[in-house]
Amino acid sequence: xxxCAVYTTQSLNPxxxxxxxxxxxxxxxxxxxxxxxxxxxxxxxGSSSSxxxxxxxxxxxQTIVIGLAADSGCGKSTFMRRLTNVFGGAAEPPKxxxxxxxxxxxxxxxxxxxxxxxxxxxxxxxxxxxxxxxPRANDFDLMYEQVKALxxxxxxDKPIYNHVTGLLDPPELIKPPKILVIEGLxxxxxxxxxxxxxxxxxxxxxxxxxxxxxxxxxxxxxxHSLESIKASIEARKPDFDAYIDPQKQYADxxxxxxxxxxxxxxxxxxxxxxxxIMKEGVKFFSPVYLFDEGSTISWIPCGRKLTCSxxxxxxxxxxxxxxGHEVSVLEMDGQFxxxxxxxxxxxxxxxxxxxxxxxxxxxxxxxxxxxxxxNGTGLFQTIVGLKIRDIFEQIIASKAKSPVAAxxx
Amino acid sequence: MASRxxxxxxxxSRSPPFSFRSAASLxxxxxxxxxxxxxxxxxxxxxxxxxxxxxKGTQRREKHLTEMxxxxxxEAKEVCEGDATSxxxxxxxxxxxxxxxxxxxxxxxxxxxxxxLESFCQDNPETDECRVYED
Numbered sequence: 001x002x003x004c005a006v007y008t009t010q011s012l013n014p015x016x017x018x019x020x021x022x023x024x025x026x027x028x029x030x031x032x033x034x035x036x037x038x039x040x041x042x043x044x045x046g047s048s049s050s051x052x053x054x055x056x057x058x059x060x061x062q063t064i065v066i067g068l069a070a071d072s073g074c075g076k077s078t079f080m081r082r083l084t085n086v087f088g089g090a091a092e093p094p095k096x097x098x099x100x101x102x103x104x105x106x107x108x109x110x111x112x113x114x115x116x117x118x119x120x121x122x123x124x125x126x127x128x129x130x131x132x133x134x135p136r137a138n139d140f141d142l143m144y145e146q147v148k149a150l151x152x153x154x155x156x157d158k159p160i161y162n163h164v165t166g167l168l169d170p171p172e173l174i175k176p177p178k179i180l181v182i183e184g185l186x187x188x189x190x191x192x193x194x195x196x197x198x199x200x201x202x203x204x205x206x207x208x209x210x211x212x213x214x215x216x217x218x219x220x221x222x223x224h225s226l227e228s229i230k231a232s233i234e235a236r237k238p239d240f241d242a243y244i245d246p247q248k249q250y251a252d253x254x255x256x257x258x259x260x261x262x263x264x265x266x267x268x269x270x271x272x273x274x275x276x277i278m279k280e281g282v283k284f285f286s287p288v289y290l291f292d293e294g295s296t297i298s299w300i301p302c303g304r305k306l307t308c309s310x311x312x313x314x315x316x317x318x319x320x321x322x323x324g325h326e327v328s329v330l331e332m333d334g335q336f337x338x339x340x341x342x343x344x345x346x347x348x349x350x351x352x353x354x355x356x357x358x359x360x361x362x363x364x365x366x367x368x369x370x371x372x373x374x375n376g377t378g379l380f381q382t383i384v385g386l387k388i389r390d391i392f393e394q395i396i397a398s399k400a401k402s403p404v405a406a407x408x409x
Numbered sequence: 410m411a412s413r414x415x416x417x418x419x420x421x422s423r424s425p426p427f428s429f430r431s432a433a434s435l436x437x438x439x440x441x442x443x444x445x446x447x448x449x450x451x452x453x454x455x456x457x458x459x460x461x462x463x464x465k466g467t468q469r470r471e472k473h474l475t476e477m478x479x480x481x482x483x484e485a486k487e488v489c490e491g492d493a494t495s496x497x498x499x500x501x502x503x504x505x506x507x508x509x510x511x512x513x514x515x516x517x518x519x520x521x522x523x524x525x526l527e528s529f530c531q532d533n534p535e536t537d538e539c540r541v542y543e544d
Contacts, residue, residue: 072510095532122504122507125500125503126500126504129496129497129499129500130496130500131499131500131503132503132507133503163507163508163510163511163514164470164473164474164511166504166507214509217509217513218509218513221475221478221509221512222475222478222479223475223478223479223480223481223482223483224478224482224509228482228485228486228505231485231486231489231502232485232502232505232506232509234502235485235489235493235498235499235501235502235503236499236502236503236506238494238499239499239503
């Protein structure tokens, strides 16, 4: 006579999460046990009980935390979508929850919007006279507490800031993922939160490019005019320079977007010059280089082997100093027109952390309808995504001490 | 692109985002339609329609955000007339930025044109609305 022990969700370790897989294929992944409910229900075809997969984390959690400082709103940004694509799976807002949630969840990644940690809602900020950029409008204690809890493998009830109504909505449950990305205006502002980050990125858009992009975004709106867009940027600038910009110095990688130098007096913001500034000496992070590390090189790939259309492509690479740190800067000016330009460039870059030849090109092609897919923004965002995957794998490898114990059923 | 269709049939450039699997809650459809006369055989008019299904809630939300932007921009202009460097002015323009970004995100979501039934069926393929028979 067999004695069976049935485990309900409550009695399991809180780091376990139960998910119902949408596909019915049952591959055996690491650390996953598939439970079939034995009962009258499953004897009928097409019953509502689908197999449950229980995923348990090992004793020490392996959540890595990435910080992304960006001014362009949360979670829906192109960078986030590219990043989650590198890890596989599309990131979507949590199902069945608040439709105005800013969180994105995929199989391996969860992206949290730091606007959710606003301590003041829109009316509160109006009363106090502080913008959303001001640290006084954010609850850094809660941010630190919850990011730490997620890193240690505990689920948290995170508040939701509704950008449409401007109010703080009831909290949603966030379970610790393998990769946690915190995106927003102040990921590196608070020193405690900064220490929790395994890797940090700052997306630095120059004023001219910001202006051009905001025009593209807002000109179709009835209420907006060129003056109002300009006034909006100007009014936010002092707070931005005081509170957000200084975070640049703490970032491990900075993606700087500037207007092109290939076309004189270009102010449309279509051709971009993008710099990837990578800090040297960061654990598990090996900067991308062109030709040879530490040397300075300027490269125009267009010529005999490759024909490019106007204005062409220009690359440069070299060591530099950034806010007192040693950095390596890889820069791309211009636009890709064709697939073979991309492959040619990829084959000459080194230390890309790709798993196979052409992976960068493949990722760029997969998301070719995203903005920036034909210039340095898309290229460097994809490369940073691959670097983060590399860091994640190295951290896992360094933490792997004992093999995963088999679960008892 | 649909070429010559029989008169009275709407040929669409993409498959319509609404499906007839469940007739419950028919969405309000705004159909911008291009009608061109069929010159050669004069069998009637062929209609090419691009159906962008917008549910009432989405339309309401879009309208609400657009009105909010207009309102907030006028407010900000008023507040900043006095002193362009005051805190109130900064907060007013910050609100404009926040709402503009929300509107842009909504526009992006609309462009994706996700059929809500599709996303439901991805998670629940065995329900009556979603079962597919491959015989």
